[in-house]
Amino acid sequence: MKDIFDECQLGDLKLNSRIVRTGTWETETEEGGFLSxxxxxxxxxxxGSGTGLIISEMFVLDRxxxxxxxxxxxxxxxxxxxxxxxxxxxxxxxxxxLGQLAFFYYDDGDNQKAEPNDLTSxxxxxxxxxxxxxxxxxxxxxxxxxQIDMGNNFxxxxxINPYFNQRQDNYGGSxxxxxxxxxxxxxxxxxxxxGFHVSIRINPWDVRKDGMTAEESIxxxxxxxxxxxxxIQLTARTISYLYDGKEKNPFLxxxxxxIGSLDIPVILGGSLRDMKSMNDVLNHSEVEFMSMSKPFVAxxxxxxxxxxxxxxxxxxxxxxNCYSKKTSTCFKYGVNTD
Ligand SMILES: Cc1cc2nc3c(=O)[nH]c(=O)nc-3n(C[C@H](O)[C@H](O)[C@H](O)COP(=O)(O)O)c2cc1C
Numbered sequence: 001m002k003d004i005f006d007e008c009q010l011g012d013l014k015l016n017s018r019i020v021r022t023g024t025w026e027t028e029t030e031e032g033g034f035l036s037x038x039x040x041x042x043x044x045x046x047x048g049s050g051t052g053l054i055i056s057e058m059f060v061l062d063r064x065x066x067x068x069x070x071x072x073x074x075x076x077x078x079x080x081x082x083x084x085x086x087x088x089x090x091x092x093x094x095x096x097x098l099g100q101l102a103f104f105y106y107d108d109g110d111n112q113k114a115e116p117n118d119l120t121s122x123x124x125x126x127x128x129x130x131x132x133x134x135x136x137x138x139x140x141x142x143x144x145x146x147q148i149d150m151g152n153n154f155x156x157x158x159x160i161n162p163y164f165n166q167r168q169d170n171y172g173g174s175x176x177x178x179x180x181x182x183x184x185x186x187x188x189x190x191x192x193x194x195g196f197h198v199s200i201r202i203n204p205w206d207v208r209k210d211g212m213t214a215e216e217s218i219x220x221x222x223x224x225x226x227x228x229x230x231x232i233q234l235t236a237r238t239i240s241y242l243y244d245g246k247e248k249n250p251f252l253x254x255x256x257x258x259i260g261s262l263d264i265p266v267i268l269g270g271s272l273r274d275m276k277s278m279n280d281v282l283n284h285s286e287v288e289f290m291s292m293s294k295p296f297v298a299x300x301x302x303x304x305x306x307x308x309x310x311x312x313x314x315x316x317x318x319x320x321n322c323y324s325k326k327t328s329t330c331f332k333y334g335v336n337t338d
Pocket of ligand 1: 022023024025056057058071100102149201235269270271272291292293294295297320322323326327328
């Protein structure tokens with residue numbers, strides 16, 4: 001029987017549980033981008049309560065990016081010093097942490113919002129160099145790896161999606177070509193930074209005509225694995241993986257197929273709220289790793305109670321106000337300190 005609190009391996013990373021605290025922006029920085037004491041406190045509570053892996057909030061490449069006002073900036077003065085304290089907090093609890101990079105727009109030097117089709121070959125090289133530099137910076141700050149967000153509607157999600165990418169060069173057309181921009185990045189990171197975990201967040205599918213299909217996203221994941229990616233995390237807008245005891249929902253069917261097609265681990269998440277149904281999913285599918293975001297916003301250390309009691313349900317009401325307000329404080333419970 002699998003259990004969410006099993007010790008396990010995610011690639012080279014040793015985890016104390018199967019639970020991943022997934023990317024969740026903090027918006028609790030002080031003037032100039034410096035971290036407030038509340039951020040350290042939150043990491044202490046998340047890492048100290050039974051979380052297996054933490055993925056940081058998203059870091060953007062450009063201060064003008066769409067989500068920049070709410071998320072952290074990799075280029076602020078205190079980044080390495082302050083995040084070294086954050087990663088030390090996690091490591092003191094034996095919890096690995098990945099730095100997440102996500103950007104919506106790309107400024108190629110000529111065009112502040114160069115869409116995938118507009119990007120020149122020099123622009124592609126610039127983008128790749130910046131992502132690789134971001135990985136180096138994360139490693140200077142003690143992160144165990146990087147997660148590159150190629151899901152939702154972020155820039156790289158559009159780049160790999162046939163609906164958006166109509167490039168006629170080596171970076172458009174076939175799956176291999178559309179994914180090449182990321183494959184080349186992964187290969188350089190894996191070659192120059194041994195042991196540094198590279199995780200990629202992707203969408204299972206979208207609903208656009210001629211967009212991402214389930215079959216295509218599995219092909220994308222295989223390309224990413226071939227390039228050296230260490231794990232894949234799925235994201236989507238409104239999903240629930242809950243197992244109803246009779247029929248598997250379509251995401252679990254997809255997840256099983258994806259997991260069966262890859263040798264690297266896959267992390268599922270979205271709307272997971274109670275230990276019993278999460279263990280049901282673990283034991284009725286191939287799923288081995290599960291992520292949560294909003295439950296940690298409602299109560300940063302709820303997993304400690306679940307672990308102690310052998311059961312539990314998040315107090316999160318899934319109202320999504322934390323997302324709408326673009327803060328990571330809970331509308332109902334505020335900053336929970338119980
Ligand atoms: C306040 C808030 C901030 C978020 N920030 C990020 C982020 O920085 N990076 C990311 O990939 N996803 C982010 N997400 C999406 C979550 O990672 C997650 O995919 C989504 O909330 C669904 O999971 P859940 O039902 O467990 O909350 C955020 C979600 C919320 C509610």
